[in-house]
Amino acid sequence: MELNIDEDILKAYGFTLDIVNLQQIGSGHINRTYLLSALQNDKQYILQNINVHVFKDPFAIANNIEAVADYLKANNPDYLFPAPIPTLHGELMFAHHGDYWRLLPFVANTMAYDTLSDPKQAYEAAKQFGKLSRLLNHFDTAVLKPTIPGFHNLSWRYEQFTFALSQATAVLKQNANHEIETALRHHFIVDYYKSYEHRKDFPNRVMHHDTKISNVLLNEEDNTGICVIDLDTLMPGKFISDLGDMMRTYLCAYAENETDLNKIKIRLPYFKATVEGYLSEMANILTPTEKELILFSGKYIIYMQALRFLTDYLNGSIYYPIAYPTQNLDRTKNQLKLLNELFENEKILQDIIEECLS
Incomplete structure (x- = not known):
């Protein structure tokens, strides 16, 4: 499946198309989600496009998550809270032709289930x-x-x-x-x-x-x-x-x-x-x-x-x-x-x- 992701989105986070592998993942119906694998160091990230038809104020999302992340970092620094990674310019999201993108840490050795079996x-x-x-x-x-x-x-x-x-x-x-x-x-x-x-x-x-x-x-x-x-x-x-x-x-x-x-x-x-x-x-x-x-x-x-x-x-x-x-x-x-x-x-x-x- 062709992914059609503009390279400017990747460049905002320090990547280019030739040094990453992208794979669409997830069963969510709202946002488009991709697994981004950096070829040079095997690090993985989650790249996500926010659905602005559902979330009409993406910056409210970004500001909420940042406020909670700052609080947890100050009060419970050991708690794993996968907040978005800032762009190279320190922005919480990357705005591109009316779309909003964010990069999240990938948490290794974990599973997200679609259905419960136990x-x-x-x-x-x-x-x-x-x-x-x-x-x-x-x-x-x-x-x-x-x-x-x-x-x-x-x-x-x-x-x-x-x-x-x-x-x-x-x-x-x-x-x-x-x-x-x-x-x-x-x-x-x-x-x-x-x-x-x-x-x-x-x-x-x-x-x-x-x-x-x-x-x-x-x-x-x-x-x-x-x-x-x-x-x-x-x-x-x-x-x-x-x-x-x-x-x-x-x-x-x-x-x-x-x-x-x-x-x-x-x-x-x-x-x-x-x-x-x-x-x-x-x-x-x-x-x-x-x-x-x-x-x-x-x-x-x-x-x-x-x-x-x-x-x-x-x-x-x-x-x-x-x-x-x-x-x-x-x-x-x-x-x-x-x-x-x-x-x-x-x-x-x-x-x-x-x-x-x-």
């Missing part, structure tokens, strides 16, 4: 995401800018859904009638969140906001956690964003594109491993209110994702890439089934949480 992986990943937030417990979140405004704002996502519903064609509404009714019936999740939102012991923290398994590096030999990657959505948020997203993506053996809803089940060992891993780092700093909302975090994020898929379906599928016309509706059904599994197993799951907290 509860240990869930434990280690959850531990790493928890560790990052714990180390930043005293960091001033007001320093950070939202890189995607409203990203995990459930009230706003619900408003987007109801507006899409008011504008949708009769055919789309008819096709999604059951899912629309289910989404409307679960509005109590929004109200429940609002009842906690402004409590003093429900603070804003530095959150990753995209805690899928592929965004953490594990040791390739024993799967112990090494570090967190893909820091574009590192911004202020509630702890439920990170833990909830882990529940959404770790608990079921099948992702949101699975259409056989009978397969959408919660794997209890993965739930316990996720909660244990997260609490191994965060238990001592979570407030009583936060501990009360551990299970709710999964409901919050899963419901939000169901709303986002349903909203996109009603809008004509203009945001999420689709392979067939009803894919976003199928994704909605998938997430609503996962949400129902959380409610159906609530007593078992809450008992596991209490066990982990004790």
